[in-house]
Amino acid sequence: MSPEKLVHMANQIAAFFAGQHGDAAAATADHLAKFWEPRMRRDILAHEAAGGAGLSAVARDAVRRLHVAAA
């Protein structure tokens, strides 16, 4: 899927959890794991691995914590 759209969505999620107390990256990663279908997670992981342009610091940290089940 479009990296720009996924980045925008991940940053939105990260922005919300950054406003909460606690580990924002962990909460963001948990949200991505619970609500993003595996191919979306694979695509954002690939984007992060390719430099992660546009990802906020919290979103980037969250993506790195993702573990996607093998296809």
Next chain:
Amino acid sequence: MTMVQEIDYGTPARTGRIVRLTIDGRTVEAPEGTSIMRAAMAGGTQIPKLCATDSVAAFGSCRLCLVEIDGRPGTPASCTTPVAEGMAVRTQTERLKTLRRGVMELYISDHPLDCLTCAANGDCELQDMAGAVGLREVRYGYAGENHLGEAKDLSNPYFAYDPAKCIVCSRCVRACEEVQGTFALTIAGRGFESRVSPGMGEAFMDSECVSCGACVQACPTATLIEKSVVEIGQPEHSVVTTCAYCGVGCAYKAEMRGDELVRMVPYKDGKANHGHSCVKGRFAWGYATHRERILKPMIRARITDPWQEVSWETAIAHAAAELRRIQATHGKGAVGGITSSRCTNEETFLVQKLVRAALGNNNVDTCARVCHSPTGYGLKTAFGTSAGTQDFDSVEQADVVIVIGANPTDGHPVFASRLKKRLREGAQLIVIDPRRIDLVRTPHVEAAYHLPLRPGTNVAVLDALAHVVVTEGLVDEAFVRERCDWDDFQEWAAFVAEARNSPEAVERVSGVPADLIRGAARLYATGGNGAIYYGLGVTEHSQGTTTVMAIANLAMATGNLGRPGVGVNPLRGQNNVQGACDMGSFPHELSGYRHVGDDATRSMFESLWGVAIDREPGLRIPNMLDAAVDGTFKGIYIQGEDILQSDPNTHHVAAGLAAMECVVVQDLFLNETASYAHVFLPGSTFLEKDGTFTNAERRIQRVRKVMEPRSGMADWEITVALAEALGFAMPYSHPSEVMDEIARLTPSFAGVSFQRIDALGSIQWPCNEKAPEGTPVMHGAGFVRGRGKFMLTEYVPTDERTGPRFPLLLTTGRILTQYNVGAQTRRTANVAWHEEDVLEIHPHDAEQRGVQDGDWVRLASRTGETCLRARVTDRVAPGVVYTTFHHPTTQANVVTTEYTDWATDCPEYKVTAVQVSPSNGPNEWQRTYDAFAHESRRVVRPAAAE
């Protein structure tokens, strides 16, 4: 079958101390304040009456219900005389008989004696009363001055007004005032000239009448009568069922003659509507037999081909084969399904079961994705349950009501009538909405505060309201300490108390004067029972979920939860949005809002279904479309949804659908989505099915079949057949068995069954061992999650910004007479009120652009553009424009963007930066689309058998 008869007690029920009296020598008991008429009827004695009916307060004008009371002079009207301890009432004496006959003689002397050809013959209270009082002659004759020549008003498409038959009982006028709250009717003239009059003497259609039908319901004669009764005749049996329009969930009697529906009459025992109705549920059911209904299955190889009618077996087999072919070629996850909030719980449950069990993935979603998914996430986080907290009756005990991002008089009209009634009784109203919705100022109702915020600033305004509550010491600390997480509260209180969340700071971003925010906050926090009602103006934003959380915070901080009269109340858009969500339609949840990743939950389903369920969440609707454009999602089964018209960025939706190899649409009509379909499975209306709907107050109600499915298969049978063609057996013989399975698998539905609903009338979940008759008000003894959770709700402006090219903000919504994409209501006479979508624009913005009322304008955003007519009105603020999305010729969603709520992917329909400029008519895309849609609906029918 017989007619469902409801007793008319003549006057409304009362509660209070029980008093004992005698009526015709028999002892009866009644609550203090009850009328003699009602007490008598409850005891089995029907006192003659004409101007009284139990939906409106007693009036005492017809003088037919006179009684004698021992020790009291005269013959008082039993409708206006309350019972009293020890009272002795006589309802039938020689004096009363003479008086009543005299009254009836006067009525009949000015009434057409056409009973045999009158449409109300057999259902006329005047006729009944003539019989009841023993009227045998009219001494005045019929040649005197009369009203028999007065012209009928046939302007309303659904009911006729014949003043010649009016007895001026004022029941219609009072129903319009007390039940509906529109005050459209009056008695014009004096004395003999008195007649019912809409507005200032204009025709019904030209008046402020909203065609709710309350006047028709109240009329004791044929003066106001449904045209369908005039055309067909009186019904001979009736069945109680549930309306298939909005989330209020009104109960109706479907009154039938054979298998022809004669009329829909609101059911007094309906717990959501208590006998009231709106123009859609009461009258707009003609789509069920519209000539454009598709009744035969159809297939085609390419979307440019004409449709070919085929047998059910061929269509189902083709759809299954295609979905399996796609999975074999592109992977298990290349297909999915969409359940419908217009369909029953049972049908919805089966579609998600088909996807999870037969297709083997979790790519199932529902149209709640694009409306109330933030409600589910937000309220589950705060309270532990993805649903509203109250029943509708709760509004009768509210003292202060906040309506935010909702327009109940248009979207939820029957609830709006109940709300207006409470407001007329003295409750205070706060409206938070960019538009001056009707509730802000309507007859005998005026909002104490209207906060006309800029679209997209809900969170800022709610935080500012909370700022006032916290900084001015208005927190209900006892409630918070007892019921909520105190540490979370303290963090939240410190957050909202920051100066950047003050009304003065928020005024700069929201445009709402700080003093209005302060006044509204003080009123909500200190005005008694505070209730919040909200709609899609809350959820359909990039911060939709945050807004729901902010609402929950405000209610918890002020202690407005856990009892009647308060609460957080999402007004659901479609009839079964709540149910579709409950049934596990979301790709990450099984029924009862349990995540697919939860092993214990999944194993329950796996044991019963005999298949493994994927533990990963599936694609949501917007993700499905993105994946389709990317080429990884190739097939979809869509039941009862029209995503092309309803979902944002029409061009993107079209691209997604066009990229798929097999689109299966199950619907009543060849809707806009069907233009991109390869298989069409003809669905059924709510009149043709058994099942249940769950309304906005979690009330599960029966939908009862009154006619056979016109296509030959009920919707649930189609899904079962498709599942079986996919190799997964779903051996049900009736929808009740599906509900039994839902109850087995879903703790909050454990006590629900068709039998139980039939016994109780309806059930509000949770219904289980702890609450065997359901739960009208939630969180009474504590929140479902344990302690209420305050979340920090930082305002984050949307990325959709105005600028020089797109300086206006578009927000979208619905209108009273139309419903969602209009597939149903556009195929009824409701188009008389709304034949096209128009753009509301403020006079200032219109003048700047040289636009006059009625002009064609071009509405353009960064996403797309369309053309429609302008309506110049100050209902919208300068800088804001508004339109509806009911007509495919306009396709308002060509303009809306793909920005979505951070948590749920719910689209941001309510904020689109646009420009408006003069236009000459529909644009090139509209003309091209219209031609494409027309071409796409070609049907080739098989040659007749030799």
